[in-house]
Amino acid sequence: MNVLIVKLTSMGDLVQALPALSDAKKAYPNINFDWAVDESFAEIPLWHPAVRRTLATAHRRWRATLGQVWKSGELGNFVKDLRSTHYDVVIDAQTNWKSALVTRLARGVKHGPDSRSVSEWVAHLAYNKRHSISRDQLAIDRWRQLFAQALNYPLPTTPPDFSLASKQWPQAPFELPAAPFLVFVQNASWTNKRWVDEHWCQLIARAGEQGYTVLLPWGSEGEKAEAEHIADAFPHCQVLPRLSLGEIAGVLVNSEGAVCVDTGLAHVAAALDVPTVTLYGATDPALIGATGKRARHLQASGYACTPCYKQHCETKAYSGEDAQCMKTLSAEEVWRAVKALQATEQLL
Numbered sequence: 065m066n067v068l069i070v071k072l073t074s075m076g077d078l079v080q081a082l083p084a085l086s087d088a089k090k091a092y093p094n095i096n097f098d099w100a101v102d103e104s105f106a107e108i109p110l111w112h113p114a115v116r117r118t119l120a121t122a123h124r125r126w127r128a129t130l131g132q133v134w135k136s137g138e139l140g141n142f143v144k145d146l147r148s149t150h151y152d153v154v155i156d157a158q159t160n161w162k163s164a165l166v167t168r169l170a171r172g173v174k175h176g177p178d179s180r181s182v183s184e185w186v187a188h189l190a191y192n193k194r195h196s197i198s199r200d201q202l203a204i205d206r207w208r209q210l211f212a213q214a215l216n217y218p219l220p221t222t223p224p225d226f227s228l229a230s231k232q233w234p235q236a237p238f239e240l241p242a243a244p245f246l247v248f249v250q251n252a253s254w255t256n257k258r259w260v261d262e263h264w265c266q267l268i269a270r271a272g273e274q275g276y277t278v279l280l281p282w283g284s285e286g287e288k289a290e291a292e293h294i295a296d297a298f299p300h301c302q303v304l305p306r307l308s309l310g311e312i313a314g315v316l317v318n319s320e321g322a323v324c325v326d327t328g329l330a331h332v333a334a335a336l337d338v339p340t341v342t343l344y345g346a347t348d349p350a351l352i353g354a355t356g357k358r359a360r361h362l363q364a365s366g367y368a369c370t371p372c373y374k375q376h377c378e379t380k381a382y383s384g385e386d387a388q389c390m391k392t393l394s395a396e397e398v399w400r401a402v403k404a405l406q407a408t409e410q411l412l
Contacts, residue, residue: 065092066149067215069099069109070167071157072121074253075309075328076352078108079335080203081157083224084211089114091217100146100166107309112227119145123162147171155214156191157207159183164190175214203352224355226335233314236307240318245277246402247316247333249324250294251287254375255385256346257326259393264294266395267323272300276320279304281312281329321402324354334359339405341398345389347371358408360401364389 067088071081078101088095096116099109103120110118121142151172156163159177164187167174178194179185188194195213197206204224212219250264268278278301280291288303295301304315313332316322321339324330326347333340334356342354345364348371353361364370367389369379377387 065095065152065215067095067097068119068149068151068154068170068172069097069157070154070163070170072100072102072123072163072166073105073158075105075108076331076354077158077203078105079226079328079331080352080355081207082112082226082228082335083204084157084207085112085114086225086227087208087220088211088215088217089227090220091215095215098149098151100163100170105309111231111310111313114227121166143169153214155211156187157210159187161186163187167191175210177210200351202350202355204355223357226356228335229337231313233317234308234310236304236311236315238305240315241277241279241302243275243277244320245279245318246271247279247281247319247322247338249281249322249327249329249333251282251284251290252325252327254346256372256375256377256387257390258385258387259325259343259390260386261294263391263393263395263398265297267398268294268298268301270395270399272298276300277302279315279319281307281315321406323398323402326352326354330354339402339408341401341405343390343393343398345370345387345393346373346375346377348373358405360405362393362398362401364392366392 071078085097097114098117099115100119101109103122106118106120109115146169154167154170154172154174156167156176159182161184168190174191175193176191177197179188181197181199182188195210197210209219252258271278280295281304282288282291291303295303316333316338317336319338322333323341325343330342331354334354337357339358340354341360343362349361370389377384379388382388
């Protein structure tokens with residue numbers, strides 16, 4: 065059976081879909097997946113052993129230079145590649161208008177959530193088969209249900225399997241610290257998801273007192289500058305060089321744990337069963353929480369507006385980039401959560 069998955073972005077969303085592929089592979093050992101995905105995240109689908117190839121889109125870049133892309137033939141080549149295979153099943157696992165358009169252009173019976181279940185209402189019009197999949201649940205469970213219904217197998221009751229345990233990760237182009245180290249992911253696409261720098265500095269100091277080196281990854285020049293600003297005062301804190309997602313995964317699996325805000329690398333760390341503490345304020349871990357055997361969520365409290373799902377904080381008498389609710393999570397509380405996860409791991 066040949067299946068096309070359409071899920072273009074983003075990093076965390078792609079990781080959350082991997083257990084659905086594992087379910088399908090157990091139900092149909094000969095199943096093969098192709099995956100339409102944005103070029104920025106094209107590494108992630110290939111982490112799963114059931115994925116045969118990716119079909120890379122570049123919709124963010126294409127939108128900015130549509131005329132040039134059209135003239136170059138890049139867009140036409142993508143459509144030609146997309147339609148070169150007739151799939152037994154096409155599954156839209158993103159369900160917005162962009163993924164629905166790609167799904168509609170693909171060849172094969174198209175499946176997706178019904179009008180009450182899609183992320184953007186118009187998306188359901190692209191599907192031949194529509195399924196009722198509640199949005200009021202963890203995203204991993206949504207995609208496991210969608211795949212089970214689209215591919216007609218019983219929904220497993222087992223914990224999610226990301227199929228990453230045996231993956232050999234590329235070696236990072238630098239020497240890992242000799243001392244035990246932690247990875248702190250302080251950057252996020254929404255400023256409202258970030259923890260304040262003061263708390264990060266307190267946590268880095270606490271880690272140093274306990275003999276840990278701290279590594280800070282980044283994904284853009286702005287994030288690199290922010291990481292360098294935080295690390296500047298701490299000789300035991302290092303800003304990583306630019307790495308591929310696979311190389312960052314290789315760093316994570318060798319770490320003693322990770323502390324993350326709600327961002328894609330939190331999902332990667334948790335899926336790798338690294339002891340991972342993820343901090344939530346504007347978003348709801350019950351719907352999009354980083355999931356793994358050694359994952360813990362800390363949710364901001366004291367604000368009735370949490371989770372607000374807004375990209376800027378708009379609490380009473382304040383409007384700005386610093387999420388006021390995130391300040392309620394103390395460095396000491398986060399450190400206790402890290403140590404509790406590590407203690408649990410030692411007992412396993």
